[in-house]
Amino acid sequence: MELTGAEIFVRSLQDEGVEIIFGYPGGAVLHIYDALYRQDKIQHILTRHEQGATHAADGYARATGKPGVVIVTSGPGATNAVTGIATAYMDSIPMVVFTGQVPTHLIGNDAFQEADNIGITRPCVKHNFLVKDVRDLAETIKKAFYVATTGRPGPVVVDIPKDVTAEKTEYHYPDKVSMRSYNPVHVGHAGQIKRAVRLMLDAKRPMIYTGGGVILGNAAGSLTELARLLGHPVTNTLMGLGAYPATDRQFVGMLGMHGTYEANMAMHHCDVLIAIGARFDDRVTGNIEKFCPNAKIVHVDIDPSSISKNVKVDVPIVGCVDNVLKAMIKLIKGSKQRPDEAALRDWWQQIEDWRSKDCLKYDHDSELIKPQHVLESLYKVTGGDAFVTSDVGQHQMWAAQFYKFDKPRRWINSGGLGTMGFGLPAAMGVQLAYRDETVVCVTGEGSIQMCIQELSTCKQYALPLKIVNLNNGYLGMVRQWQEFFYQGRYAMSYMESLPDFVKLAESYGHAGMKIDKPADVESALAEAMAMKDRLVFMDFITDPAENVYPMIPAGGGQNEMILI
Amino acid sequence: MRHIISILMENEAGALSRVAGLFSARGYNIESLTVAPTEDPSLSRMTLVTRGTDEIIEQITKQLNKLVDVVKLMDMTDGPHIEREMMLTKVRAEGDGREELKRVSDIFRGRIIDVTDKSYTIELTGTGDKLDAFLQALDRALIIEVVRSGVSGIARGERALKL
Ligand SMILES: Cc1cc2nc3c(=O)[nH]c(=O)nc-3n(C[C@H](O)[C@H](O)[C@H](O)COP(=O)(O)OP(=O)(O)OC[C@H]3O[C@@H](n4cnc5c(N)ncnc54)[C@H](O)[C@@H]3O)c2cc1C
Ligand SMILES: Cc1ncc(C[n+]2csc(CCOP(=O)(O)OP(=O)(O)O)c2C)c(N)n1
Ligand SMILES: [Mg+2]
Numbered sequence: 001m002e003l004t005g006a007e008i009f010v011r012s013l014q015d016e017g018v019e020i021i022f023g024y025p026g027g028a029v030l031h032i033y034d035a036l037y038r039q040d041k042i043q044h045i046l047t048r049h050e051q052g053a054t055h056a057a058d059g060y061a062r063a064t065g066k067p068g069v070v071i072v073t074s075g076p077g078a079t080n081a082v083t084g085i086a087t088a089y090m091d092s093i094p095m096v097v098f099t100g101q102v103p104t105h106l107i108g109n110d111a112f113q114e115a116d117n118i119g120i121t122r123p124c125v126k127h128n129f130l131v132k133d134v135r136d137l138a139e140t141i142k143k144a145f146y147v148a149t150t151g152r153p154g155p156v157v158v159d160i161p162k163d164v165t166a167e168k169t170e171y172h173y174p175d176k177v178s179m180r181s182y183n184p185v186h187v188g189h190a191g192q193i194k195r196a197v198r199l200m201l202d203a204k205r206p207m208i209y210t211g212g213g214v215i216l217g218n219a220a221g222s223l224t225e226l227a228r229l230l231g232h233p234v235t236n237t238l239m240g241l242g243a244y245p246a247t248d249r250q251f252v253g254m255l256g257m258h259g260t261y262e263a264n265m266a267m268h269h270c271d272v273l274i275a276i277g278a279r280f281d282d283r284v285t286g287n288i289e290k291f292c293p294n295a296k297i298v299h300v301d302i303d304p305s306s307i308s309k310n311v312k313v314d315v316p317i318v319g320c321v322d323n324v325l326k327a328m329i330k331l332i333k334g335s336k337q338r339p340d341e342a343a344l345r346d347w348w349q350q351i352e353d354w355r356s357k358d359c360l361k362y363d364h365d366s367e368l369i370k371p372q373h374v375l376e377s378l379y380k381v382t383g384g385d386a387f388v389t390s391d392v393g394q395h396q397m398w399a400a401q402f403y404k405f406d407k408p409r410r411w412i413n414s415g416g417l418g419t420m421g422f423g424l425p426a427a428m429g430v431q432l433a434y435r436d437e438t439v440v441c442v443t444g445e446g447s448i449q450m451c452i453q454e455l456s457t458c459k460q461y462a463l464p465l466k467i468v469n470l471n472n473g474y475l476g477m478v479r480q481w482q483e484f485f486y487q488g489r490y491a492m493s494y495m496e497s498l499p500d501f502v503k504l505a506e507s508y509g510h511a512g513m514k515i516d517k518p519a520d521v522e523s524a525l526a527e528a529m530a531m532k533d534r535l536v537f538m539d540f541i542t543d544p545a546e547n548v549y550p551m552i553p554a555g556g557g558q559n560e561m562i563l564i
Numbered sequence: 565m566r567h568i569i570s571i572l573m574e575n576e577a578g579a580l581s582r583v584a585g586l587f588s589a590r591g592y593n594i595e596s597l598t599v600a601p602t603e604d605p606s607l608s609r610m611t612l613v614t615r616g617t618d619e620i621i622e623q624i625t626k627q628l629n630k631l632v633d634v635v636k637l638m639d640m641t642d643g644p645h646i647e648r649e650m651m652l653t654k655v656r657a658e659g660d661g662r663e664e665l666k667r668v669s670d671i672f673r674g675r676i677i678d679v680t681d682k683s684y685t686i687e688l689t690g691t692g693d694k695l696d697a698f699l700q701a702l703d704r705a706l707i708i709e710v711v712r713s714g715v716s717g718i719a720r721g722e723r724a725l726k727l
Contacts, residue, residue: 118578119581122578122581122582122585123585123589126632127632127633130577130578147632179632180635180727181573181574181632181633181634181635182632303630304626304629304630305623305626305627305629305630308619308622309623312619
């Protein structure tokens with residue numbers, strides 16, 4: 001039987017196993033919306049802005065490991081989605097975004113709501129496709145999911161002209177596709193793995209530095225096994241938090257600009273650095289000239305272009321992180337050589353020395369609410385077991401520093417692009433994936449206003465998020481830089497005319513709370529968590545002058561942190 | 565160093581802009597770029613001339629390989645290779661000058677492929693250096709128009725870029 005392109009679209013998603021899509025309708029995708037209306041296998045979530053749809057799909061993907069799926073209309077629908085696509089791209093998140101397009105015969109005519117979606121998204125997608133013939137539609141959709149989810153994951157855009165969704169053809173969804181031009185590597189080079197293991201066993205001052213790749217590659221279990229086998233210290237990037245249990249002694253905290261003193265000092269002084277699924281971002285390395293001056297570096301990454309991009313490495317291993325880690329574990333278990341215990345004891349002694357500086361300390365006696373206190377309390381009240389999404393700014397750093405993630409995929413934030421507005425819609429995606437889990441969005445009064453309209457979506461789909469708004473009245477991260485590096489000239493970083501967030505939440509049909517005394521922090525959180533089936537917006541009025549410490553200043557090395 | 569990178573890519577709309585976009589987005593330089601279909605109509609072959617340190621060239625080849633439309637590539641400069649570029653030059657050719665221009669063209673093994681009573685059009689093939697030398701040898705004032713094809717290259721001997 002012949003189906004229309006719109007019907008083929010829906011059938012393809014069903015056959016791909018898609019359960020939920022996020023989107024916003026418009027002229028170019030009306031046939032598709034009609035086909036969605038006439039089925040009940042896939043749930044469509046109507047957000048209030050296409051940016052919200054992309055972040056929600058992204059949050060869903062980060063929490064579940066499954067690709068997030070989005071559909072938006074042509075022109076403004078597609079351009080509104082671009083920030084969300086770029087956000088997913090920078091953090092390597094698997095996502096398939098369908099954009100409507102004007103009918104094929106009008107492409108290039110400046111037609112109504114026409115935009116060059118392929119051209120606009122090209123620099124921020126893993127790949128994109130324009131479907132010009134309905135007979136290519138099903139196979140292109142299969143390819144899109146294949147490319148988005150394999151190798152180094154990333155967003156893929158499929159642009160579908162309206163006439164293609166009306167034309168008819170036989171439906172056949174391929175079981176699998178192969179593309180001669182796309183063959184991601186899976187297993188690492190055996191010889192290189194052997195060299196790496198020798199370095200790891202010989203190391204006197206080793207350091208394991210892991211990133212988002214361990215989460216994306218579902219390798220937290222193998223990482224933990226390897227690290228315990230070796231007894232080496234472990235640090236995670238902002239994207240890698242949860243890949244190694246944060247409450248474990250061997251974990252020395254996050255590294256980088258706002259990482260811990262002990263993590264950064266250990267990086268600087270190590271003799272062997274084992275980088276796993278991390279990409280030597282400039283927020284991590286600080287001044288590259290001063291980076292790990294005495295270390296031999298092993299780097300495991302699925303993307304060859306991540307290797308030796310910023311830092312030249314000694315033992316590159318291209319491969320899927322879980323396979324490579326398992327191969328390493330096997331070699332270590334089979335080897336007669338054991339890690340150098342005496343050397344490791346001295347090394348840990350040194351690390352404990354650095355740790356004793358207690359670099360995350362803050363004033364517990366303040367009359368104002370300290371944001372760190374809110375996050376410590378949040379950790380306590382949720383038993384460390386919530387899904388926490390975050391926006392971008394100081395609150396993001398404090399959440400990363402103070403909420404100890406023991407499991408992967410629980411910490412969801414925009415690291416690479418640093419997109420304010422990400423937190424709330426991402427939390428919706430997480431809650432839709434895990435209806436019964438506690439999902440918290442840590443945000444600031446600046447960030448939350450960038451996608452605040454999604455509070456309405458939360459009402460429509462009864463999403464009982466817990467929003468922790470660390471309201472310091474400032475674009476705090478900007479204010480901090482202005483205080484440190486611009487002699488306190490606070491240009492445009494003060495947030496005037498803030499809304500009454502409690503009333504705002506209430507007007508959307510949610511519960512709102514305003515908390516301005518340190519003594520009330522924990523009880524307020526507990527009260528909010530107890531409201532299991534309601535969204536609660538907690539507006540914490542925090543110390544406006546608080547800064548994120550420690551910090552590697554611009555141009556500094558990892559051993560040059562500013563401590564409080 | 566100067567590198568000639570040859571690329572086999574899926575012959576699809578937009579493939580060229582992916583390569584051009586990659587170079588501009590990442591700030592790599594392109595000296596020349598040529599593209600045309602191959603004997604296999606599903607593939608096109610692109611030849612790209614660029615400059616950079618070893619690290620940059622390594623990133624360029626990795627980033628190109630990462631493009632989903634790129635099937636295979638080869639850095640010609642890694643081994644012995646032949647490099648050719650074609651140039652069409654239209655020159656003012658009048659009076660005594662006509663004989664002189666013919667002689668210069670012959671020295672460079674050029675061919676005059678179009679003639680009017682006021683002009684010659686000369687076709688010349690060779691390495692970029694040779695084409696430069698030819699232009700040097702001409703009186704600048706006589707040059708009306710120059711078209712260069714950009715470099716194409718092929719490896720010597722058995723080494724080949726094919727599927
Ligand atoms: C305000 C702000 C402050 C920040 N401060 C810090 C900071 O102090 N410290 C910090 O760490 N970050 C910080 N960041 C985040 C920073 O910008 C980067 O996003 C982050 O450091 C990158 O993390 P990553 O190296 O783990 O790479 P990711 O972006 O997570 O990349 C993952 C890597 O793993 C590879 N990979 C993917 N899948 C696999 C697989 N299956 N097998 C093998 N490899 C795989 C990929 O190819 C890639 O190279 C900050 C961001 C913001 C917005
Ligand atoms: C979309 C976007 N615009 C601008 C920025 C730059 N920026 C980074 S942090 C920040 C301040 C965020 O303020 P707020 O959400 O109140 O968080 P705080 O730092 O105060 O905790 C700004 C403006 C950004 N990251 N994203
Ligand atoms: Mg703020």
